[in-house]
Amino acid sequence: MAASDGDGWATCAQGHTHWGVHGASGLLVVHHDAAGVPYILMQKRALWSHHGGTWGLPGGARDSHEDPIATAMREAREEAALDKHDLRVSGVYLDDHGGWTFDTVIAESGGLIDARPANAESTALRWIPLGEVTGKRLHPGFAHTWVTIQDVLAPQTLVLDVANIVGARAEHGWWRDRAGAASRLLTEVAAARLRHPVLDQWFPRIVAVVEGAARGVEPVPGIEVVAAQASGDDMIVDVVRGVPGWQGVTVVTADRGLRDRVSDRARIEGPKWLLNQL
DSSP: OOTTTTOSEEEOTTSOEEEOTTOEEEEEEEEEOTTOOEEEEEEEEOTTSTTTTOEEOSEEEOOTTOOHHHHHHHHHHHHHOOOGGGEEEEEEEEEEOSSOEEEEEEEEESSOOOOOOOSTTEEEEEEEEGGGGGGSOBOHHHHHHHHHHGGGOSOEEEEEEHHHHHHHHTOTTGGGOHHHHHHHHHHHHHHSOOOOSSOSEEOOEEEEEEOGGGTTOOOBTTEEEEEOSSOHHHHHHHHHHTSOTTSEEEEEOOOHHHHHHHTTTSEEEOHHHHHTTO
């Protein structure tokens, strides 16, 4: 396992030739303005490169010791001097060609960060509004993927009705230590690989609303804990209303009254949807 041991050509089951012995990854950086309009950071490939002169994403071959996210971040640093600390990964889209894969790592940027070619592999880096992307001469691999991923770029918030989920879990003795049961649930959620209908890996913003005896639960990395001083349902409604309308929201609860209060704004999933993934 060594740096650059992924360099080389590979042939997929479809008979196509691809760069990357172990597959490849690219970084799709997206910034949404105040109105929710997405801007995509795109790279124009150098003429000497594979599919030179086309527009696509910073990316390249994955080394044997890397996961897709590590590869995409390394390539973006090498090709565009992007700092991973300025970005939040929200998902990974897997394009499986049969024996060879390309992972598109989607990362949110808080602004139109400065980016310029950092090596000879690209001639330009530019922020492109979503509506203008297809007007470019696109790298064929990116063009194929873009049809699907352009619809999953908006930030997503997953809101957990912790009391309801813990109750549905029916863990032995949970009612005697509600804070402990809530803490165990959140630790497992933080470590889980959450399912998404399109993405191979999904990393939504997660907000856990706790109430009553669980209000003192300690924060868990990757999860925002909101303690309701009164009604947990009211707090969940407030959290949902606080998410900008162009962003996606999913609420996990089996409470029928709460479901009715947020169903006009959020997608609803029952506790089993979450618990089956832990």
